[in-house]
Amino acid sequence: QLQLQESGPGLVKPSETLSLRCTVSGGSINTHYWSWIRQSPGKGLEWIANIYYAGGTYYNPSLKSRVTISVDSSNQFSLEVRSVTAADTAVYFCARATGRWREFEYWGQGMLVSVSS
Amino acid sequence: EIVLTQSPATLSLSPGERATLSCRASQNIDNNLAWYQQKPGQAPRLLIYDASTRATGIPARFSGSGFGTDFTLTISRLEPEDFAVYYCQQRYNLLTFGGGSKVEIK
Numbered sequence: 001q002l003q004l005q006e007s008g009p010g011l012v013k014p015s016e017t018l019s020l021r022c023t024v025s026g027g028s029i030n031t032h033y034w035s036w037i038r039q040s041p042g043k044g045l046e047w048i049a050n051i052y053y054a055g056g057t058y059y060n061p062s063l064k065s066r067v068t069i070s071v072d073s074s075n076q077f078s079l080e081v082r083s084v085t086a087a088d089t090a091v092y093f094c095a096r097a098t099g100r101w102r103e104f105e106y107w108g109q110g111m112l113v114s115v116s117s
Numbered sequence: 118e119i120v121l122t123q124s125p126a127t128l129s130l131s132p133g134e135r136a137t138l139s140c141r142a143s144q145n146i147d148n149n150l151a152w153y154q155q156k157p158g159q160a161p162r163l164l165i166y167d168a169s170t171r172a173t174g175i176p177a178r179f180s181g182s183g184f185g186t187d188f189t190l191t192i193s194r195l196e197p198e199d200f201a202v203y204y205c206q207q208r209y210n211l212l213t214f215g216g217g218s219k220v221e222i223k
Binding site: 044045046047050060061093095098101102103104105107108109110 | 151153159160161162163166172204206208211212213214215216217
């Protein structure tokens with residue numbers, strides 16, 4: 001059974017960079033598309049970015065200038081959000097998509113990241 | 118950006134009753150719509166994709182319909198574990214989610 005687990009700091013200071021990692025077990029990153037999605041009380045569920053192991057990154061235009069998604073290894077991928085503000089406070093989920101522009105079939109449990117000084 | 122509007126915001130029903138949830142897109146999205154269920158403290162769970170296809174392991178009491186701009190998720194007979202928040206998501210142009218509908222116990 002495929003499992004995903006987010007990790008990283010739970011607290012980030014304003015103007016700094018938020019860095020999260022997703023570890024995939026029970027399967028390889030070398031197939032499918034992998035995604036980051038966040039959920040905040042103010043904006044609900046928001047897709048952030050997709051990546052394909054062989055190359056190809058896709059970003060939400062509203063976040064593209066501040067975000068980078070990357071594959072770290074055969075079972076990990078990451079997210080960076082630069083110049084964070086309080087509006088970036090959210091639960092961040094990593095997920096596996098069924099295709100480049102498709103639905104999300106496997107999700108991590110989610111990780112709360114707060115932006116505060 | 119395609120905006121998805123879900124209604125009602127909250128639906129109060131009893132176990133065994135039928136739930137009908139609506140998702141309206143701001144423009145045509147053909148059948149490029151998925152539905153998810155989310156319980157407190159959990160990630161969303163994929164229920165339906167391509168507007169009407171049940172995901173693996175999803176009970177037959179969940180059904181989806183619609184095309185173009187108007188979509189419906191129906192739960193034929195509510196089980197206790199079905200009380201949750203439901204979200205729709207479109208993939209016609211980028212990926213966006215609706216604001217959610219909560220199904221609560223009456």
